[in-house]
Amino acid sequence: MDHSLKIYNSLSKEKEIFQPLHPGRVGMYVCGPTVYSDVHLGNCRTFVSFDVIYRYLLHKGFKVRYVRNITDVGHLLDDGEDRMSKGARVSQLEPMEVAQKYSNGFHDMMRMFNALPPSIEPRATGHIPEQIEMVQTILANGYAYEINGSVYFDTLKFIQEKGIYGMLSGRKVDELIAESRELKKQDEKRHPADFAIWMKASEEHIMRWRSPWGEGFPGWHLECSAMSTKYLGEDFDIHGGGNDLKFPHHENEIAQNMGACRHTGAKYWLHTNMLLLNGRKMSKSDGNTISPVELFSGNSPHVSKGYSPMVVRFFMLQTHYRSTLDLTDEALQAAEKGYRRLMEANQALQGLAHPGPDIKGPLDEEIQTLMGQVEEEINDDFNTPKTLARLFELVSKINSLKDGHLSFEGLTSSTLDQLKTLFREFIFDIFGLQDEAQGGGDSAALDGLMQLIIEMRADARQRKDWPTSDKIRDTLKELHIQLKDSKEGTAWVKE
């Protein structure tokens, strides 16, 4: 059985066996959000994907330094205005207030999705000296030029000397020349493919810092180069982000890294695919959009009801991170049921006691094989849908054992224990799911109450008092509590 981790590298366009630069340690940088408005659901998908990757690396025993930045400067709009400044102007706040407000919202959302916080969450504005230093290095190396207080990366020269520009996005410079849009300040650039690494601040520009080239602000791509270098070194293991960042952001990042320290930065580049709504890209302008909050509350024409964060997370795991994920109401409903099935099976499993005797037979082997496959699937480029498929095959076994359709004969108690551990680890530690059916703080009282009701119904059933027992069952159903009868007694679950 192959237990090595394989990762698809966007740089080589192939799956490669993961070998960390330093044994036992992994450095991972993921491009975080620009905090100028509420988090987009698509952001959530990307960060949930990397959360699973982070969690799995931790599970494998790696010491992981996970850096995910917050962009709070330099990300310009079409008209040349800074996204942060615009947010500040529109709501009459300090740019830092805008950044703080949406950072808080972003963190709240990540918590709802049960995404682990990164080890370091650096902000672009907190690393202006590092960025200025990098600009100086790139200038000194001859891959940039200064004009009127702005500094541009000399893409053409870089291409001529290094010949690697475009390796990530598969782009060619001739095309870049021919198709580049008309942009403000483009006239300053020597070549349309050049990009700003330091921008001179105009009179009305609020966010500005002193630099060797006058007052200005850093270019959008620079922060990631500067901060990844600072916290992970000139060479590190994994760099991740959304597909849409491949070009120009990551392409330029690589160019900057090469321009500054002659390294590409990360060894493995991972890109998550886009989230679609009803088969097409989410877009505010044509109404084809839904926010995380709307999705949770059901307050949107695109969904028939609300879906909990864990259902949404499970839904995301059912698709591979490199495939587009199409959000539809129907698919969410299916995911909700699947999620519950998995959770309930796990609860049943954790409660299973081996009746003995402890003998190894065909069932033991079958379960061992499936458990091995679970591990194999996640090792194959974090294939969560396939991993889930394997877990669901085990769910059938678990439910059969619980219901007595399958005998414990031939299953060792050690394998049963391993299975319990495997489920706990995959569901909670790696997939990061939480059991929402497990009641909140009032669960002790509720449990007692439900126990009483279930006993009363059992009495009624013994007396063949069907109207009473059915009334209990139906009334609870209306309260979204479902009773599940089996040979072992009655269980209940919140719907």
Added chain:
RNA sequence: GGUCGGGUGGCCGAGUGGCUAGGCAGAGGUCUGCAAAACCUCGUACGGCAGUUCGAAUCUGCUCCCGACCUCCA
């Protein structure tokens, strides 16, 4: 237009030369006072047209359709 990724059973979604995931929905059965839950069985799908092959959904060519990116984007 350029670049890239797709089109898989009613829906979602893996897979990728023969052994043909999984979830949801559906049908039949077991169980049940009746249900629900659970379990068992079932559908034999891979856009179209050619070709390679003993064998293709999987490879090649052509074609149709969809999506993303092309300096706003996770």
